[in-house]
Amino acid sequence: MTAALTAGCTRHGPxxxxxxxxxxxxxxxxxxxxxxxxxxxxxxxQTGLDAxxxxxxxxxxxxxxxLMAVYASTLPKTVGPVRSARESDLxxxxxxxxxxxxxxxxQQKLLPLIRRAPLRAESPDEAAGAYYxxxxxxxxxxxxxxxxxxxxxxxxxxxxxxxxxxxxxxxxGTPETARTVRYPSxxxxxxxxAQRDGxxxxxDGTPTVTPDGRRVVVATVVVQYVKIRPSRYHDxxxxxxxxxxxxxxxxxxxxxxxxxxxxxxxxxxxxxxTAFTAADGxxxxxxxxxxxVVFAGAPS
Numbered sequence: 001m002t003a004a005l006t007a008g009c010t011r012h013g014p015x016x017x018x019x020x021x022x023x024x025x026x027x028x029x030x031x032x033x034x035x036x037x038x039x040x041x042x043x044x045x046q047t048g049l050d051a052x053x054x055x056x057x058x059x060x061x062x063x064x065x066x067l068m069a070v071y072a073s074t075l076p077k078t079v080g081p082v083r084s085a086r087e088s089d090l091x092x093x094x095x096x097x098x099x100x101x102x103x104x105x106x107q108q109k110l111l112p113l114i115r116r117a118p119l120r121a122e123s124p125d126e127a128a129g130a131y132y133x134x135x136x137x138x139x140x141x142x143x144x145x146x147x148x149x150x151x152x153x154x155x156x157x158x159x160x161x162x163x164x165x166x167x168x169x170x171x172x173g174t175p176e177t178a179r180t181v182r183y184p185s186x187x188x189x190x191x192x193x194a195q196r197d198g199x200x201x202x203x204d205g206t207p208t209v210t211p212d213g214r215r216v217v218v219a220t221v222v223v224q225y226v227k228i229r230p231s232r233y234h235d236x237x238x239x240x241x242x243x244x245x246x247x248x249x250x251x252x253x254x255x256x257x258x259x260x261x262x263x264x265x266x267x268x269x270x271x272x273x274t275a276f277t278a279a280d281g282x283x284x285x286x287x288x289x290x291x292x293v294v295f296a297g298a299p300s
Contacts, residue, residue: 031120032072032159033151034093036103038081039065039186043141045209048079050216050290053160057294059228060086061239063184065203068092070099072159075151080144081137085110087231088244090117094270095161102130102145107241109232122150163273167285169257170278176260179253181223181294188294190221192258198289199255219289221255222276224265225298244295251298252276256287 037046039057049055052069060066066083085103087110093099100120114121124131130149134142177192190199198217201208208216224246231243249266254276263284267274276284 031098031100031151032070032096032155033075033100033102033147034089034096035069035071035079035145035147036083036085036089036101037067037069037079038083038141039067039203040141041204041206042137043081043083044203044206045211046080047144047211048076048147049208050210050214051076051079052290053157054164055218055290055292056092057181057188057292058086058088058244059183059186059242059295059297061241063186065183065186065188070096070160071147071151072155073157075147075154077146077148078144079147080134081141082131082143082145083140085114086241086243087113088242088246090114090119091270092244092246093117093119095163095267095273096159099159100150102147102150104131104140104143161273163267163275164291165276165283165285166288169259169287170254170261170282170284172278173259173261175258176255177258179221179223179255179260181296188292190218190255190292192255193217194258199292201292218292219256219287220291222286222291222293223253223255223296224274224293225251226295228295228297246274246295247272254284254286 049069051074053072054070056068057065068089082102082104085106090113093101098118098120100122102122105123106114127150130146132144134144180187180189186204189202193200196217198219199221201216201218227245228242231241247267247270252263252265254261254263261284263276263278265274265276278284
């Protein structure tokens, strides 16, 4: 499936009409684009978030949150605000084939790791012509990206993780109309809308909208329970940067169609995709459309 898909709407594809479910192959068909996106109130509403194939939500310093939007099927005209990278981003991105990472800098001691990582790192230092400052927000929440200046063409959904599988809903599950994931200083809420055939997103108690006021609606929400530990790095205030471990295995919840499905996630090595399976070992299909993966701290 390499054709561009329309952003901001529910997308139906393989598996929805009785055909075999679509699973992304392990070999990518080109570089996809991952963008680190600011997620404090001053940065909202974000631009281009609704066009992403996948949005990852992670915990950062002070218990706040940050997003990574991944684009493989289509590129919006603008994405942002763009913010800095974290060490755990490098591990998360290893599952993709030499992705392009757009970010606005990093902790000084982390920069050598970014340069050695198997990805194409494109900050304003490397690609100044792809970024601009908006007058609508105050710095540092006003740095935006023209994605096409970094990635003229998109590789298609085949460039996504081999762990993602799209198709008919699994059997079983429990009715679920609302789910909240809390960080120490942030929270994500997802409310099922039968009318919109998707999950309405809210962050920190505020509806997530596009710049023109449309609600962001996603097809599948994955709550992935992972180990979140201190890293070797600190921000400018001396606050430790959390490290989100995405290699290993653990519990997950897959939300789709107004139901919740218990699952186990498994990613044996950094170069593997993340597979989601039910108790009987069957793969858990995602609904076709945008996926949000929220990394939640696993109970100790």
